[in-house]
Amino acid sequence: MKPRLSDIARIAGVSKATASRALANSPLVKEETKRRVLEVAKQYNYQPNALAQAVATKRSGILGFCMHKSQHPYFGHSFFGPMLDGAIEEARRHNYHILVAPADPANTTFDEHFIQDSIDGVILATFTPMEPIQEFRRRNIPLVLVNDAVPTPNNAFIVQDEYGGARAVMRHLIEERGHRKIAFISDRLSHLSYYLRYLAYLDAHREYGLEIYNNPKIKLGNVWGNFPRPDRQKLEMLGQKVREIEGTPIIIEGNDSSQARDAVYPILMATDDKDLPTAIFAATDSLALGTIEAIWEAGLEVPQDIAVAGFDDLPMSAAFTPPLTTVHANPFEMGQAAVQELLKLIANPQRESAIRWVDTHLVVRKST
Amino acid sequence: MKPRLSDIARIAGVSKATASRALANSPLVKEETKRRVLEVAKQYNYQPNALAQAVATKRSGILGFCMHKSQHPYFGHSFFGPMLDGAIEEARRHNYHILVAPADPANTTFDEHFIQDSIDGVILATFTPMEPIQEFRRRNIPLVLVNDAVPTPNNAFIVQDEYGGARAVMRHLIEERGHRKIAFISDRLSHLSYYLRYLAYLDAHREYGLEIYNNPKIKLGNVWGNFPRPDRQKLEMLGQKVREIEGTPIIIEGNDSSQARDAVYPILMATDDKDLPTAIFAATDSLALGTIEAIWEAGLEVPQDIAVAGFDDLPMSAAFTPPLTTVHANPFEMGQAAVQELLKLIANPQRESAIRWVDTHLVVRKST
DNA sequence: ACCGGCAATGCAACCGGTTGCATTAATTTC
DNA sequence: GAAATTAATGCAACCGGTTGCATTGCCGGT
Structure with a gap:
């Protein structure tokens, strides 16, 4: 049978209380006594029961990591x-330990059962954050939102530098590669991330005094999808504003390469040479992949005829043909940052809410 | 303050014991009493403290899912x-809930701290299973091994049908595409999975009376890598035997596309036309990708000059150019199966060890 | 009227720890 | 040398549940 604290105490000839304190290295216990207890503990390979500790201390050492399938x-x-x-x-x-929980976007309840008292804090990592956020707040559970920032006090937010990364792409295309007609293809702009990339696309044009790509053959798709427009307050928290749509971005419903191909190909075919862009900035690598396929099928070359840049730097993007120029995202670092912020929040629940930026950087490969 | 069981009991006018039983829907409690308790519970939005339950019942409802970074x-x-x-x-x-734990291949201790009493069972999902297995057995923690089967009683094993999938590839190449000179490229054969794929490659040759591809220009690499040879007992559990290496498989150290390219290209260049294979079966999609690149660079076409098939069916494989013929693996189902077997094991710890096969199937695309 | 049996409930111990406070032992102060 | 202070330990309550067993009340049988 596994030894219990009481066993260790008895064998070491002290009370449960002292044994407990000894193991916690409390200054209340005499050094010699500590040594004795620790020795017995080691000898019997004693491991405290984490659950019992958790209920006694009201601190489980478990963090919830909540993500969509x-x-x-x-x-x-x-x-x-x-x-x-x-x-x-x-x-x-x-x-600390990580308990992963599915967030069902339909059913916004996050694993009611377990969460109640058993989790010290939660990381919500999704791209379409539902709003069980209020739920967490009501329950006073420290919460970190990844990829989003809502005007809620006492939470932390992890966001990557979408805008900066996209600006770097544009700078590269314009300054280093001399492009002046750059098209933009994206999943629904109602996603904060994509919208920020689009804003960078717009601002770059302003910075360099270029006209925004406007192709009469492109009829603007459903820019916002079925989602609400990006929230003004959120954008302000991220240092941006809501803006009108300019030019003719190609909007896909979903971050899907074959849809991108199907959308881009007919445009290339229907467009006069003078209306063709010389570069296409895809809001994601996945869309970039579809875009490249479409260009090939139209009998054109990447990057000679049309350059393509993406965003995300998926592990496979370096293995594309041609290897993709893109913005390197750092999800690993985001995960670390999320835990760091969460632990700060747990340590000090009154901490005011903070936005933690995670850097992105341009990776130039062969597609531009 | 959150309501506790004692609160609910008091308000409903019963004892803690009765309240507890009522909530557990015990037949000992009168229907009317149950209703009353449940009503109060609902009204006050009572949620039991899972940790307290866990310590009382010695069942946490948490499963460890242990994987390598x-x-x-x-x-x-x-x-x-x-x-x-x-x-x-x-x-x-x-x-049940899933707690993910990192398995550090170097340091084979699996999160000692938490595991002791707090986890009902463990799934070990890695490709190079370390052997903290003994540790789990000593502690009587139900264990499911994914992608491996060791001759240990009272565990469960989840393995996908590597052999069957690979046989299907070979059948396709030989019967439907008429290939007779098929090369094989793989990561180290000491990995059980790859070895099984290789055995299928060999057996298919025997079945169809073909000669195994033997290219004098290929010098056999380090077939086993730094790992021990596949274990005889493991193989027998999976219905296979240790066999001699036949032919000249191309062996890479790592499941790495660029290494595959670097290995295949010089072989293609150094080989007379008559020694060229007409098809290459890559033990993984990743290697298939590198192989395809090498073929292109050698100025040949896929599948016209050389057909390529892979194994794994990564999500991206359908987006390769050309889309890859491969064997569809079903990791999602493996995960489900692992939990199912683990729960059986928890319910009945004396259950004898079982191998659970997860199907694979051929997906024919354009690369063959 | 008495007893046995059963359904419903409550008491109290238990799971395995932690911690406030009282107690004792050791040391200092006057 | 007694009182006051401090260091070390133990007692017992507590965290929030579950469960074995005793208790109560009600019923039918004789």
């Missing part, structure tokens, strides 16, 4: 996977 | 990600 076949796992890795690693460093 | 950039997360999803989904269905 990965929506996108290769993006989903490539992004949230490393993020989870990062969270696990950082959690372990601080003797 | 995903080794391979695109394979790792694409495979273990869905597996984790499957485990989570199945666990949730049975009101």
Whole structure:
């Protein structure tokens, strides 16, 4: 039978209380007594029962990592996977554990059962954050939101530098590659991330005094999808404003390469040479992949005829043909950051809410 | 303040014991009393404290899912990600939770701290299973091994049908595409999975009376890598035997596409036309990708000059150019199966060890 | 009227720890 | 040398549940 604290205490000839304190290295216990207790503990290979400790201390040492079943076949796992890795690693460093919970976007209840008293804090890592947020707040559970920032006090937010990364792409295309007609293709702009990338696309044009790509053959799709427009307050928290749509971005419903191909190909075919863009900035690598296929099928070359840049730097993007120029995201670091912020929040629940930026950087490969 | 069981009991006018039983729907409690208690519970939004329950019942409802930080950039997360999803989904269905723990291959201790009493069972999902297995056995923790089967009583093993999948590839190449000179490229054969794929490659040759591809230009690499040879007992459990290496498989150290390219290209260049294979069976999609690149660079076409088939069916494989013929693995289902077997093992710890096969199937695309 | 049996409930111990406070032992102060 | 202070330990309550067993009340049988 596994030894219990009471066993250790008895054998070491002290009370349960003293044994407990000795193991916790409390200054109340005489050094010699500590040694004795520790020795007995080691000898009998005593391991405290974490659950009992948790109920006694009201601190489980478990963090909830809540994510959707990965929506996108290769993006989903490539992004949230490393993020989870990062969270696990950082959690372990601080003797915390990660419990993964599915967030059902339909059913916004996050695993009611377990969460109540058993979790010290929660990381919500999704791309379409539902709003069980209020639920967490009501229950006073420290919460970190990844990829989103809502005007809620006392939470922390982890966001990657979408805008900066996209600006770097544009700078590269314009300054280093001399492009002046750059098209933009994206999943629904109602996603905060994509919208920020789009804003960078717009601002770059302003910065360099270029006209925004406007192709009469493109009829603007459903820019916002079925989602509400990006929230003004959220954008302000991220240092941005809501803006009108300019030019003719190609909007896909979903971060899906074959849809991108199907959308881009007919445009290329229907467009006069003078209306063709010389570069296409895809809001995600996945869309970039579809875009490249479409260009090939139209009998054109990447990057000679049309350059393509993406965003995310999926692990496979370096193996594309041609290897993709893109913005390197760092989900692993986001996971670490999320845990760090969460632990701060747990340590000091009155801490005011903070936005933690995670850097992105341009990776130039062969597609531009 | 959150209501406790004692609060509910008091308000409903019963004892803690009765309240507890009422909530557990025990037949000992009168229907009317149950109703009253449940009503009060609902009214006050009572949620039992899972940790307290866990310590009282000695059953935490938490399963450990133990995996390496995903080794391979695109394979790792694409495979273990869905597996984790499957485990989570199945666990949730049975009101269990998944705690993910990193398995440090170097340091074989699996999160000593938490595991002791707090976890009902463990799933070990790695490709190079370390042997903290003994540790789990000593502690009587039910254990499920994924992708491996060791001759240990009272555990369960989840393995996908590597052999069958690989046979299907060979059948396709030989019967439907008429290939007679088929090369094989693989990561180290000391990995059980790859070895089984190789055995299928050999057996198919025997079945169809073909000569195994033997290219004088290929010098056999380090077939076993730094790992021990596949274990005889393990193989027997999986219905196979240790066999001699036949032909000249191309062996890479690592499941890495660029290494595959670097290995295949010089062989193609150095080989007379008559020695060229007409098809290459790559033991993984990742290697298939590198192989295809090498073929292109050698100025040949896929599949016209050389057909290529892979194994794994990564989400991205359908987006290769050309889309890859491969064997569809089902990590999601493996995750589900792992949880199912684990729960059986928890319910009946004396259950004898079982191997659970997860199907694979051929997906024919354009590369063959 | 008495007893046995059963359904419903409550008491109190238990799971395995932690911690406030009282108690004792050891040391200092006057 | 007694009183006051401090260091070390133990007692017992507590965290929030579950469960074995005793108790109560009600019923039918004789």
